[in-house]
Amino acid sequence: xxxxxxxxxxxxxxxxxxxxxxxxxxxxxxxxxxxxxxxxxxxxxxxxxxxxxxxxxxxxxxxxxxxxxxxxxxxxxxxxxxxxxxxxxxxxxxxxxxxxxxxxxxxxxxxxxxxxxxxxxxxxxxxxxxxxxxxxxxxxxxxxxxxxxxxxxxxxxxxxxxxxxxxxxxxxxxxxxxxxxxxxxxxxxxxxxxxxxxxxxxxxxxxxxxxxxxxxxxxxxxxxxxxxxxxxxxxxxxxxxxxxxxxxxxxxxxxxxxxxxxxxxxxxxxxxxxxxxxxxxxxxxxxxxxxxxxxxx
Ligand code: ZN
Numbered sequence: 001x002x003x004x005x006x007x008x009x010x011x012x013x014x015x016x017x018x019x020x021x022x023x024x025x026x027x028x029x030x031x032x033x034x035x036x037x038x039x040x041x042x043x044x045x046x047x048x049x050x051x052x053x054x055x056x057x058x059x060x061x062x063x064x065x066x067x068x069x070x071x072x073x074x075x076x077x078x079x080x081x082x083x084x085x086x087x088x089x090x091x092x093x094x095x096x097x098x099x100x101x102x103x104x105x106x107x108x109x110x111x112x113x114x115x116x117x118x119x120x121x122x123x124x125x126x127x128x129x130x131x132x133x134x135x136x137x138x139x140x141x142x143x144x145x146x147x148x149x150x151x152x153x154x155x156x157x158x159x160x161x162x163x164x165x166x167x168x169x170x171x172x173x174x175x176x177x178x179x180x181x182x183x184x185x186x187x188x189x190x191x192x193x194x195x196x197x198x199x200x201x202x203x204x205x206x207x208x209x210x211x212x213x214x215x216x217x218x219x220x221x222x223x224x225x226x227x228x229x230x231x232x233x234x235x236x237x238x239x240x241x242x243x244x245x246x247x248x249x250x251x252x253x254x255x256x257x258x259x260x261x262x263x264x265x266x267x268x269x270x271x272x273x274x275x276x277x278x279x280x281x282x283x284x285x286x287x288x289x290x291x292x293x294x295x296x297x
Contacts (some may be wrong), residue, residue, distance in 0.1 A: 013084035020049035021071065022056060027064040027230030028223075029057035033147075035085070036072025041284075042143050043080040044087045047117045050147075051095045054125050064230040064237070066128065067222055068151055069135040075160065076144030078174075079118070082284025088113065096120045107269035110278055118146065118175035119261055126150040127245065129238040131229050135222045136160045136200075137215060141291065146176040152241050154208070155222050156200035157215040162208070165195035165291050169280035171267040177260035181253050182208045196294045 021032040031053040033040040040046075057063045070076050080086045091100050094116055101112035125132070125147075134151035141163045148154050148162075164173055173179050173192050180188040183206050191198060203209045213221045229237065248254075268278040275281050282290075 010086075010089045012087045012090060014045060014087075015083075015085055018049075019043070019046035019085075020053050022053045024057070024060065024063050026227065027062060028226040029053075029060070029063040029066045031057065031066060031068050033068075033070045033076060035083075036070075036074075038080070038083045038085070039074040039077035039139060040070040040072065040144070041077050041080040041083050042147075043083070043085050044090060044092055044113075044117055045085060046080075047121055048092050048095070051121055051124070054128055058128055058130065061234075064130060064232070064234060065226045066130055066132045067135055067226055068132060068147060069222075070137070070144075072138075074138030074144075075134075075136040075140045076147055077139050077288075078142035078144050081279060081282075081287065095124065107265060107272065110268050111265050114175050114261075114265070118143070119257070122146050122150050122176040127242075129242075130234070131237050131241055133222055133225060133229075135218060136209075137218055139163070142166055142174050146174055146178075149176065149178045149182055152244075153210045153225065155211045155213065155218065155225065156203070156209045157218040158200060158212055159215050160200040160209075160212075161197040162191075162200075162203050163195065163197045163291060163294070164192060165287060165294065167192055167195050168287070168290055169267075169282045170271055171280070172260060172263050175261055175264055177257045177264070178253065180256070181248060181251070182206075194294070195290075197291075 015037055019035055021034045023030050033046060035041060035046060057066045089102055091102050096116055098112060098116045101109050104112055132151040134148040134154045136148050136154060137157040137160055140148050140160060145162060145164055166174060179192060183191060187206060200209055200212045204212045211221060271280045272278040
């Protein structure tokens with residue numbers, strides 16, 4: 001085995017064995033990201049736990065509705081690009097029919113990994129046969145957007161904000177490229193090119209968010225909506241969400257996402273070739289500092 005494809009050995013220190021919490025009651029499964037110390041940054045430990053939680057909710061006939069939430073002050077600050085639990089170079093039992101990424105050379109490593117843990121998983125979650133509600137408070141940044149967007153409905157608190165700053169890494173948006181479907185094209189360009197925060201209220205104006213409520217009412221609002229859905233017929237709910245997802249795909253959502261995923265990986269590869277870093281020389285600290293500078297628009 002050449003050095004090039006020797007798996008990189010990286011120390012990983014998980015702060016929890018439960019990166020995702022699961023509970024179900026009264027027809028509703030609550031799937032909660034549980035890395036509040038790191039603003040629910042998504043490592044593979046978390047994405048695989050999320051996938052297992054969706055599997056569990058799908059398998060349980062008593063579950064009619066799925067809520068996706070984030071523990072703590074923020075929904076999700078995005079993909080893990082710098083916590084002690086960052087596990088990019090760790091192998092997991094795959095959820096799709098894909099090979100292990102860790103021994104792959106060059107750009108193939110990230111390409112294989114992101115097909116699995118980002119694009120592949122988000123598409124699976126978007127298509128689960130039960131209605132899903134994202135309950136969003138605080139930051140919903142980059143990879144956080146992907147988790148909110150795969151849900152059928154989004155309820156946000158007034159303090160929630162949305163942001164995709166990855167253009168600063170030289171990347172044209174996160175892996176699940178739904179920006180120009182979630183927002184009108186010119187607004188999507190502004191969102192991506194400037195990378196500024198978008199308030200929940202502004203997102204509501206574009207239909208990206210279904211409801212905006214005060215922070216203290218967020219839980220009750222989602223509970224009410226989930227109870228309403230849980231009382232409806234299972235198959236009817238599945239067919240209804242599929243109908244709209246199908247229309248989105250006919251409008252090109254899936255094919256556009258495939259095309260942009262490849263641009264995304266061209267950008268990762270270009271950064272790696274020219275700077276020796278697939279994130280355009282950025283890390284968690286520099287991104288966090290930059291995100292704050294580009295505060296509320
Ligand atoms: Zn990526």
